[in-house]
């Protein structure tokens with residue numbers, strides 16, 4: 001029998017992540033009712049058509065009223081404004097969480113608007129696709145993916161436990177870590193790869209017409225995977241870079257130094273260095289497969305002999 005973890009769940013924002021939570025919660029029966037909030041009337045109407053919740057509103061306070069768990073599922077840069085809007089409506093003992101891809105900035109933005117007696121357990125499900133909006137969500141998005149929790153020091157352990165149980169109920173694995181550690185880890189594993197993808201696809205789009213057409217035609221040679229990542233939502237990713245600035249700039253500086261070393265090796269014909277580097281990186285790939293975070297099917301799971309590709313197989317997970 002499925003265990004109900006919260007009575008009233010409020011989803012503030014109902015795009016890819018909010019709607020995937022709604023689908024997972026409905027499928028697993030882990031919440032009594034779902035209050036759906038979103039900014040625009042047309043998105044709200046679409047959420048209603050998709051039957052994502054039990055009540056619908058464009059007012060964050062109305063959704064949060066009486067909720068046991070309120071999850072902000074909006075772009076990182078909008079977290080402070082939505083917390084300011086729903087903060088006064090929170091009942092004592094309510095738990096507030098979020099799904100933002102950056103944690104330090106979200107905590108700084110949201111915490112000042114939360115009244116005493118309310119628990120704040122920020123979280124980040126590391127699962128996603130390059131699609132956005134309420135139509136993009138699906139119940140299995142979080143299956144076997146990590147959800148990282150970054151509660152500020154002194155957070156009630158029972159509230160942390162509830163949020164962990166909630167995410168495990170959605171199919172995820174959970175781990176608790178400090179917000180600044182999260183932001184550094186994600187800068188290298190997610191934010192920098194997205195920046196590189198946006199940049200390389202941007203470079204290709206600046207090529208002269210004939211060359212650009214050839215790049216698209218022969219894209220399977222590696223470029224194609226960058227185009228998928230670079231198709232990710234521009235609002236979300238603008239906010240990620242603006243709000244994880246320090247960690248991204250630090251990792252970008254390290255990346256640039258390493259790139260310069262490779263550039264030198266190519267220029268001076270240092271094959272040993274290239275071979276050594278490319279051998280070391282294969283071990284990382286093996287490690288990811290060994291812990292089950294990707295498939296060893298060839299060609300990124302797209303070979304006719306491999307299983308059908310699934311969302312989350314490659315990047316796109318903010």
Ligand code: NAP
Nearest residue numbers: 013014015016017039040043076078100101128132133318
């Ligand atoms: P999404 O599909 O674009 O949905 C965004 C939601 O936020 C919509 O309901 C939208 O409302 C609302 N919204 C947008 N701008 C807003 C604003 N300025 N004020 C208030 N509400 C606003 O986005 P998503 O992919 O679900 O991402 C949501 C959060 O999840 C982000 O913080 C992101 O960092 C995090 N995340 C994303 C991924 C991923 O791969 N996409 C993975 C993990 C975590 P309207 O449509 O009504 O305007």
